[in-house]
Amino acid sequence: MILDVDTVEQTESVNLEVDAAGNVLRTWNLADIISAAMIAGGDDPSQFVHPAPTDWFHNNTCTYRGSDDSLIVSSRENFVIALDYDSGNIKWILGDSTKHWYEFQSLRQFSLTLAAGTLPPIGEHALSISGDQLLLFDNGTGSNFQQPPGETRTYSAPRKYQMDLGAFEATETWHYYADPSVYSPFCSSVYEDAPDNYVIDYTLAGPFIYTGILGLDALGNVAFDYHYDEKNFCGTAWNAIQIHWENLNLE
Numbered sequence: 001m002i003l004d005v006d007t008v009e010q011t012e013s014v015n016l017e018v019d020a021a022g023n024v025l026r027t028w029n030l031a032d033i034i035s036a037a038m039i040a041g042g043d044d045p046s047q048f049v050h051p052a053p054t055d056w057f058h059n060n061t062c063t064y065r066g067s068d069d070s071l072i073v074s075s076r077e078n079f080v081i082a083l084d085y086d087s088g089n090i091k092w093i094l095g096d097s098t099k100h101w102y103e104f105q106s107l108r109q110f111s112l113t114l115a116a117g118t119l120p121p122i123g124e125h126a127l128s129i130s131g132d133q134l135l136l137f138d139n140g141t142g143s144n145f146q147q148p149p150g151e152t153r154t155y156s157a158p159r160k161y162q163m164d165l166g167a168f169e170a171t172e173t174w175h176y177y178a179d180p181s182v183y184s185p186f187c188s189s190v191y192e193d194a195p196d197n198y199v200i201d202y203t204l205a206g207p208f209i210y211t212g213i214l215g216l217d218a219l220g221n222v223a224f225d226y227h228y229d230e231k232n233f234c235g236t237a238w239n240a241i242q243i244h245w246e247n248l249n250l251e
Contacts, residue, residue: 001017001018001019002016002017002062002064002071003015003016003017003018004059004060004061006052007052008052009031009051009052010029010030010031010051010052011052011053011054011055011056012055012057012058012059012060013029013030013031013056013057014027014028014029014030014031014059015027015028015030015059015062015071015073016028026085028071028073028083028088030057030059030075030081031049031051031057033083033088033089033090034048034090034107035049037089037090037106037107037110038106038107039106040106041105041106041107042105042106043104043105043106043107047104048100048101048104048107048146054145055077055144055145056077056145056146057075057077057078058076058077058144058145059073059075059076060074060076061073061074061125061126061127062074062127063127063128063129063134064085064129065082065129065132065134067132068091068165069084069085069086070082070083070084070085070091071083071084071085072127072129072134073127074124074125074126074136076123076124076125076139076143076186077144077145077146078099078100078101078143078146079093079094079095079099079101080093080094080095080121080124080127080134080136081093081094081110082094082163090110091110092110092111092112092163092165093107093110093111093112094111094112094134094170095111095120095121095122096120096121096122096142096150096151097111097120098150099142099143099146099150100143100146100148100150101146112168112169112170113167113168113169114169114170114172115169115170115171115172117172118161118171118172119138119172119175121136121138121159122138122139122140122141122150122151122152123138123139123140123141123142123143123185123186124136124138124139125137125139125186125187125189125239126188126189126190126191126201126239128191128192130160130192132162133160133161133163134160134163135158135159135160135190135191135192136158136160136161136190137156137158137184137188137189137190137200138156138157138158138159138175139156139184139185139186139188140153140154140155140156140157140183140185141185141186153183154181154183155177155178155181155182155183156182156184156185156188156202157175157176157177157178158175158176158190158198158200159172159174159175160172160173160174160175161173176190176198176200176216176220178214182202182205182212183205183206183207184203184204184205184207184212185204185207186203186204186233186234187201187203187204187234187238187239188200188201188202188203188204188239189201189203189238189239189240189241191240191241191242193242194218195218196217196218197215197216197217197218198215198216199213199214199215199240199241199242200213200214200215200216201213201237201238201239201240202214203230203234203236203237203238203239204230204234205227205230206230208230208233210227210228210229210230211227211228211229211230211236211237212225212226212227212228213225213226213228213237213240214226
């Protein structure tokens, strides 16, 4: 399992790989990893990386991509960042170039070029790998702490990206725009079940009016669209994923 933990030194910027017995097998300290890259690139990390309790990174999810042995981490404040699983070295960054991180050449050098028609994720959640592509929920919300905060959109959208590391380019291959549009600024999720079938959680739709759980079939048709009262800031459904009850072993 890979855990997102707070430490005495860092808030929401450390991941641990642990086994079933709780033994720590690997540690990825994003503050150390990013600081080292910034120093190597001639920048001052104290202008970007901060000690606890400052939430400068805000790690909200991570996923593993087996095709290139990468840990891919969502920093809601900044970007999506891919690390070499064993060394922890930065492989690439996908994010909004109007945010603070892009002002540093040491980080900008890792930025994937966006193909024509491709929008970067902003304040994203719920990373997962679909085939070999990156699926996520793009909240569209700028940074809370980092300045400049980057763009804030008026809508949210789940998106899927293909990364061509030879060309160092990201191409958006799928998105879903609700009609009428839905803006869910924080939390929220999207996961794929059968190929091209998705469950979307608009946690703070409205925003802050209701939580919406929506299903899409492979043709893009809405299979269901449930609305629930939103309670306690993401308290109704922070993240929603499919469970196949027919596969449960009740013995």
